[in-house]
Structures are given as structure tokens and as C-alpha cells.
Amino acid sequence: MSDISTTPRYVVTTHTTASRIAATGAVILFLVLVMVPFFAGRGLIQDLFFILTMLVLAQFWNLLAGYGGLVSIGQQAFVGMGAYAMFGGVILAGMDPIPAILLGGVAAFLVAIPTAFFAFRLQGPYFAIGTWVIAEVMRLIMAQVKALGGGTGTSLPRSATREMWATEWIAGMLDVRNSAARDILTYWLALLLAAATIAGIYWLLRSKRGLALSAVRDNPEAAKSVGVDAGRMKWLVFLTSAFGTGLAGALIYVQKARISPDAAFSVTDWTAYVLFIVIIGGIGTIEGPIIGVIIFFLLQALLADYGTWYLFTLGIIGIVVMLFAPRGVWGLISDKTGIQLFPVRRRLSGGTLGEE
Amino acid sequence: MIWVDTVVQGVLLGGLYALFAAGLSLVFGIMRLVNLAHGDLIVMAAYLILVLVTVLGLPPFLAAAVAAPVMFGIGWVLQKYLLNRTLGSDILPPLLVTFGLSIALQNALLEGFSADSQRLPTGAISTSSLEIGALNIGVLPLLTFASAIAVIIGLNQLFYRTSLGRAFRATSDDPVTASLMGIKPGHVFATATAIAMLVVTLAALYLGMRANFDPNIGPARLIYAFQAVIIGGLGSLWGTLAGGVIIGVSQTIGAAINPEWQILAGHVAFLLVLLVRPRGLFPRAVD
Numbered sequence: 001m002s003d004i005s006t007t008p009r010y011v012v013t014t015h016t017t018a019s020r021i022a023a024t025g026a027v028i029l030f031l032v033l034v035m036v037p038f039f040a041g042r043g044l045i046q047d048l049f050f051i052l053t054m055l056v057l058a059q060f061w062n063l064l065a066g067y068g069g070l071v072s073i074g075q076q077a078f079v080g081m082g083a084y085a086m087f088g089g090v091i092l093a094g095m096d097p098i099p100a101i102l103l104g105g106v107a108a109f110l111v112a113i114p115t116a117f118f119a120f121r122l123q124g125p126y127f128a129i130g131t132w133v134i135a136e137v138m139r140l141i142m143a144q145v146k147a148l149g150g151g152t153g154t155s156l157p158r159s160a161t162r163e164m165w166a167t168e169w170i171a172g173m174l175d176v177r178n179s180a181a182r183d184i185l186t187y188w189l190a191l192l193l194a195a196a197t198i199a200g201i202y203w204l205l206r207s208k209r210g211l212a213l214s215a216v217r218d219n220p221e222a223a224k225s226v227g228v229d230a231g232r233m234k235w236l237v238f239l240t241s242a243f244g245t246g247l248a249g250a251l252i253y254v255q256k257a258r259i260s261p262d263a264a265f266s267v268t269d270w271t272a273y274v275l276f277i278v279i280i281g282g283i284g285t286i287e288g289p290i291i292g293v294i295i296f297f298l299l300q301a302l303l304a305d306y307g308t309w310y311l312f313t314l315g316i317i318g319i320v321v322m323l324f325a326p327r328g329v330w331g332l333i334s335d336k337t338g339i340q341l342f343p344v345r346r347r348l349s350g351g352t353l354g355e356e
Numbered sequence: 357m358i359w360v361d362t363v364v365q366g367v368l369l370g371g372l373y374a375l376f377a378a379g380l381s382l383v384f385g386i387m388r389l390v391n392l393a394h395g396d397l398i399v400m401a402a403y404l405i406l407v408l409v410t411v412l413g414l415p416p417f418l419a420a421a422v423a424a425p426v427m428f429g430i431g432w433v434l435q436k437y438l439l440n441r442t443l444g445s446d447i448l449p450p451l452l453v454t455f456g457l458s459i460a461l462q463n464a465l466l467e468g469f470s471a472d473s474q475r476l477p478t479g480a481i482s483t484s485s486l487e488i489g490a491l492n493i494g495v496l497p498l499l500t501f502a503s504a505i506a507v508i509i510g511l512n513q514l515f516y517r518t519s520l521g522r523a524f525r526a527t528s529d530d531p532v533t534a535s536l537m538g539i540k541p542g543h544v545f546a547t548a549t550a551i552a553m554l555v556v557t558l559a560a561l562y563l564g565m566r567a568n569f570d571p572n573i574g575p576a577r578l579i580y581a582f583q584a585v586i587i588g589g590l591g592s593l594w595g596t597l598a599g600g601v602i603i604g605v606s607q608t609i610g611a612a613i614n615p616e617w618q619i620l621a622g623h624v625a626f627l628l629v630l631l632v633r634p635r636g637l638f639p640r641a642v643d
Contacts, residue, residue: 071451073392118627121634122586124447125390129582130630133623136579140620151616267575272459279452308463315460322452323441 014206014343022341026198033191037174037184045180045187049255051297052190056248057270058277058289059197060241066284067205068237069217071124074131075245075271077115077138078108080264082246083253084142090160092147097156098165101189101250108246109239111138116238120231132267139265153260161257186255193251197244198342202286204240205344213237214344268311276318282328286342291330361491362612363605368493370584370604371501372566374597375559376577377584378507379552381596384585386528386548387443389450393458395578397553400461401427401560402569406474416476420561424554431553436546443545458574465571476564500562504600507555508593514551524548576619583626589636598637602629 037045057075065071085107089100115134122130143151162178164185171181204210215223216230224230249270253259263269273296281292299317303310325332334340380394391397401423408419438457442449484495515521523544526534531541563569563577583603588595603622610621629637 065448071448073455118630121630125451126582126586128451129390129392129579130586133579133583133626137620137623137627140623144616144620268459272455275452275455283448308466312460312463312467315456315458315463318456319438319453319460322449322456323438326449 011349012346013349014346016340016343018339019341019343030191030195034188037187042180042183045183047297049183049187049190051293052187052194053248053252054273054277054296055194055289055293056190056197057245057274058281058293059194059201059286060244060248061271061274062278062283062286062289063201063204064237064241066278066288067210067213067217068234068241070234070238071128072119072131073128073267073271073275074115074119074133074135075241075274076265076267076269077131077135078112078242078245079249079252079270080135080142080261081111081138082108082249083259083264084145084148085246086250086253087148087154087156087259090156091154096163096165097160097254098185098189101247101254104250105243105247108249109243112239112242115242116235120234120238135265135267139261142265143261149260151261153258153263155259156254156257164254183255186251189251193244193247198286198290202342202344205286205342209233209236210344211346272314276314278328279318280321280328282330282334284327285330285334287334287340288328288330291333292328295329358612362608364491364493365497366605366608367601368497368501368604369608370597370601371497371504372559372562372600373580373584373603374504374600375500375507375555375562376581377588377596377600378504378511378593379555379559380578380581381585381588381591381593382511382552382555383549385591386524387545389439389443389545390454390582391439391549392451392454392578393461393574394556394581395576396458396461396465396574397427397431398556398560398563398577399569399571399574400465401553401557402476402564403465403469403474403571405557405561405564406476409476416478416561416565420557423560424557427553427557428550431556432546432550435549436542439549440542440545458578462571462574469571471570471572473568473570474564475568476561478565482565496562496566500566503558503562504597507558508597511551511555511593520547580622583622586636587626587629589639591640592636592638595636595638595640 033048036048057079061072061075064075082104086097086100086104089095089103090097095103115131118134119127119130142148148154161182164182167178167181167185170176170184171178174181174184176184205213212223212228213233215226215228216233220230249264253264277292277296278289279292280295281290282288299314300310303313321328327335376395376398380391383389383391404423404426405416405419408414408422409416412419412422414422438453439450442453478496481499482494482496485492486495486498487493513521515524523534523539526537527539527541527544534544535541580600580603584596584599587599587602588597602625606625607618607622610624611618613621
């Protein structure tokens with residue numbers, strides 16, 4: 001009996017050395033990114049805003065498709081509804097744009113409930129096109145809302161953008177013009193949203209629910225047999241992802257300050273790009289979308305002048321990666337090196353394993 | 357009477373949607389593959405016909421006959437060397453590869469033909485109509501609908517009366533056992549997609565003669581086709597026709613109430629069917 005206290009106990013861990021270094025690195029990176037507006041120009045801030053918001057969209061699509069097995073082509077529904085709810089809050093209810101971002105997330109969450117009700121009746125590839133149809137329905141309905149500009153769209157009123165929360169304070173502190181202060185504010189919010197998204201998804205995946213989620217994705221029948229409620233996991237993932245995508249959509253359109261149904265519900269901008277980011281980076285990992293968004297940004301910077309050729313190339317790259325490296329760039333790296341920056345696998349260590 | 361006219365126009369429009377959908381339905385029925393580039397392939401075929409018409413001066417129907425074997429070949433190669441590699445239990449690869457293909461095709465067409473909308477020259481046929489009682493029915497919509505019925509009868513005959521059709525059904529049921537019987541699933545799939553591309557060519561011909569098209573309209577055609585397949589029920593070609601007709605009639609009724617509601621009405625009809633009969637009206641395949 002006394003042995004128990006002296007022999008080392010078995011411990012279940014998920015941390016690795018690489019993940020501890022990565023966590024420290026992530027904190028440092030976050031602090032550096034917070035400081036960026038103090039020394040960088042407006043162009044860099046706008047580029048970083050784009051990267052961070054695309055990263056948020058990619059992480060949520062990855063949660064949906066990579067972990068939840070729900071391949072949606074209708075994420076633009078939640079970007080658009082989030083953005084339109086924010087516009088509605090500002091234009092119709094006279095809210096400040098910043099709290100109206102939350103309204104965007106809530107609106108996306110609410111429309112996700114009937115959306116899921118319909119889309120979950122479809123399986124696999126039909127789910128994918130079903131979500132797309134629902135996004136189209138939302139686009140066509142929003143084009144009928146004349147108070148928000150109808151089919152041609154509308155802009156945020158100047159009074160609302162000029163007096164936005166905290167912009168005056170930022171303008172004074174950093175000695176920049178009002179419009180630059182607005183970019184800095186939205187950048188900081190994007191940074192906060194991206195950090196919260198990654199931390200939140202990582203926490204979810206390491207929790208008991210995350211284990212259940214992976215089990216459902218890998219084998220729904222086996223997961224059900226050990227008591228996992230597969231249907232509830234699908235709802236959880238779908239609604240979470242809609243809420244986050246709606247927040248990102250609202251934030252993106254606070255920065256753009258102009259909306260139209262075709263832009264806000266664009267399948268290319270909010271789903272095709274996001275898909276390529278996740279595929280190229282590596283689906284089913286948290287690292288994948290981070291690498292993917294960087295590659296996507298570099299590609300865009302290199303090829304954006306070529307317009308249609310850029311999209312053509314993106315399509316071909318997506319096909320090639322899917323065929324020859326289905327786990328993306330991060331899959332290749334992690335196969336070679338065994339490194340996982342955000343490990344979710346539980347390992348048994350300590351004790352006297354195999355020493356009997 | 358105006359309502360009868362609206363419904364008749366809708367039914368005939370449904371014929372066009374059934375033509376869009378028949379190829380999709382065929383490919384899905386045999387290999388459970390949803391080709392997200394289906395709409396863009398229709399648009400590509402329309403441009404191929406347009407090139408033949410403008411460069412060689414062929415009439416549209418003859419141009420489509422020339423384009424058909426080309427599309428057949430494209431379909432065969434596409435399936436054999438690209439899409440067959442994506443088939444398996446994982447649904448991600450086929451979806452993402454065909455989505456990538458859709459983006460690539462759309463932008464290649466934009467690069468080659470610009471975003472200007474085009475139309476196939478039709479001559480007298482586009483304006484001539486038949487007078488039945490008080491109804492005026494266009495010859496072209498009627499021809500489209502008749503073609504849709506002919507295609508469905510043809511595909512059903514192929515499916516249930518020929519050895520190729522037997523190979524299709526066998527491979528669809530159980531590719532492993534089928535290959536033990538000397539069938540090469542890879543070849544069967546390639547042939548199925550090639551045949552689907554023949555239907556696509558016919559759909560493209562009517563699409564191009566009836567309305568303007570440009571490189572960006574592919575995804576919307578895919579959505580109509582998909583809705584027709586789902587409403588009809590998986591695996592039933594006649595169901596697909598019924599689905600196309602339901603979408604067509606909803607759209608013309610919607611448009612008669614308010615022109616801006618045309619597309620929306622089709623989508624709403626689709627969602628309603630999904631609500632009441634999640635497996636479609638005439639489901640055959642269990643999936």
C-alpha cells in the first residue's frame with residue numbers, strides 16, 4: 001500500500017515542449033501585434049486587419065469542416081447577416097458601430113438556428129450546397145430591405161463613424177487623424193477576436209467536448225455507442241461557428257463602412273478564399289489556417305495585379321494540394337518534424353510503464 | 357388565364373432546369389460525387405458552341421453536335437485523371453477539388469471571353485410560337501422541354517436496358533464486387549461523366565439560345581440543378597424533371613407577383629419541400 005505514495009503516478013498530458021515554446025511565442029507575438037500601431041503606417045495596419053479577420057473566418061470554417069465534419073459553402077450567410085445586423089443597429093436603432101458588432105454576432109447566431117434546422121436534413125455534399133442555397137436566400141432577402149439600401153447597398157452614416165467609441169481617444173493618444181484611428185481601433189478588435197478565437201477553439205478541443213467532437217468526426221457510429229450525442233455536437237459547432245463568423249463579418253464591415261448584398265454575401269470572398277486558406281494550410285489543425293492565411297496573403301500580394309489569373313491559380317493550387325498533400329502545408333511540416341504547436345492528443349506519461 | 361400562362365411557362369422553364377440537373381443526377385447516382393463545377397461546365401459548353409458558331413459559321417444545333425463529342429472527351433479525361441482520384445469515404449476531396457475546378461474554370465472563361473454577356477444566334481426559332489387556345493407557347497421552350505423528356509427516357513433506357521447501364525448499376529451498388537466481375541470502376545465512372553457532359557452540351561445549347569450568358573452564371577445554374585435533384589429525390593430521373601418543373605413554376609409565379617422575387621420564390625419552394633419531404637418527392641436511392 002505504501003508503494004502508491006512513492007512510485008511516480010501516471011499523468012495524462014497534452015502539453016509538449018514545442019507547445020510550451022509556442023504558447024510563450026504566441027503571447028509575445030500578441031503583445032508585439034498590440035504595439036504595431038505605435039510604429040507602423042496605415043497600410044500595414046490595414047493588411048494586418050485583413051489577415052486577422054480572414055484568420056478568424058478560416059478558424060471557424062476549420063472548426064466546422066475540419067473538426068465537425070460539416071463542409072459548408074454557406075459561411076457568407078453569417079458574414080452577411082452579421083454585417084447587415086450591425087448596419088441595422090447603427091442606421092435603424094442609432095447604435096454606436098462598436099457595440100453593434102456584438103449585435104452582428106447575435107444575429108448570425110439566431111439565423112443559424114433555422115439554417116441548421118434545414119441544412120442538417122441534408123448529408124455530406126448536399127449539406128454543402130444546401131448551406132449555399134440558404135446564403136443565397138438571405139442575400140436575396142436583404143436586397144429587398146429598402147431601409148438598408150436594397151440591392152445597391154448603403155454606407156454607414158458619417159456621424160456614426162466619426163463619433164465611434166474610443167476613436168477620439170486613439171486619435172489623441174497616437175496623434176493620428178480620425179480615419180486612421182478608426183483603422184487602428186478595428187485592427188485591435190480584430191487582434192482581440194483572432195486571439196480569443198484561437199484560444200477558445202483550442203480550449204474547446206482540449207475539453208471533453210473536443211474529444212467527443214473528434215470521435216464523431218472519425219466515426220459517428222462508434223462515438224454514439226460510447227454515449228456521445230452526435231446531433232448535439234453538430235449543433236454546438238454550427239452555432240459557435242456562426243456566432244464567430246457573424247462577429248467577424250460585422251467587424252469587417254465596420255472597417256469597410258459600406259455594404260451591398262452582393263459583397264456581403266459573396267461566396268468568393270467569404271467562403272472560397274477561406275476554404276483555400278484552410279486547405280493550403282492544413283485542415284483539421286489550428287496551425288493550418290494560421291499558415292494558410294500567411295501563404296494566401298503573400299500569393300495575393302504577388303498576383304493580385306493579374307486579377308482573374310490570380311483566382312485561376314488559387315483554384316488550381318487548391319486542387320493540387322487536395323490531391324497530393326491533403327493535410328496541407330502544416331501536415332507536411334508536422335509529419336516531417338512531429339511538431340505540434342497546439343496539441344490536443346492526450347498522452348500518458350510518468351509512472352512505471354513497461355518496467356514490471 | 358394569365359395564371360395558366362404563367363404556370364405553363366414555368367413548366368417549360370422546368371424542362372431547362374431538368375436538363376441542367378440530369379447530368380448531375382446521373383453522376384451522383386453512380387458514384388455519389390457532387391460536381392460543384394457542373395454549372396461552370398454548362399457555361400463552358402455554351403462558350404464552346406458560341407466559338408463554333410462564330411468562327412465556323414455553323415448553325416447552333418449543328419455546332420452543339422460538333423461540341424458534344426469534345427465535351428464527351430473532356431468529361432472522360434476529367435473523371436479518369438482528376439475526379440476518380442478524389443473518390444472515397446471522405447467527402448472533402450471531391451467537394452474541394454470540384455470547387456477549385458469551378459473557380460478555375462470561371463476565371464479561365466473570364467480571361468478568355470471577358471465578362472460581357474453573350475447569346476447564341478437563333479434566327480426565327482426564338483420568336484416563333486404556337487397558339488393553343490388562348491395560350492401562346494414559344495417553340496424554343498417547347499423544344500427544350502421535349503428535349504428534357506427525350507434525355508430522361510434515353511438515360512433510363514441506357515440505365516435499365518443496356519450492358520453499360522448494368523455496369524453503371526453494379527458499380528454504383530458495389531464497386532468491389534463489380535470489379536471482380538471484370539468491370540473497371542474507373543472506366544465506368546469516366547464513361548458516366550462523359551455521358552453527363554453530352555447532356556450538359558444540350559443544356560448549354562438551350563441556355564445560350566434562350567438567354568444571355570456570361571462566365572459568372574455557372575454557380576446559379578448549379579444551384580437550380582441541385583434543387584431539382586433534391587426535390588425529385590436522389591436516383592430518380594423523372595423525379596428530377598418534376599423537381600425542375602417545381603422550381604420553374606415557382607420562379608415564374610414569383611416573377612409574376614414581383615419581378616425581384618423570381619429567384620427567391622424558387623429557393624423558398626425548395627426549402628418548403630425540404631421541410632415536408634427531406635428525402636425528396638420520389639426518392640429511390642438510400643443515401
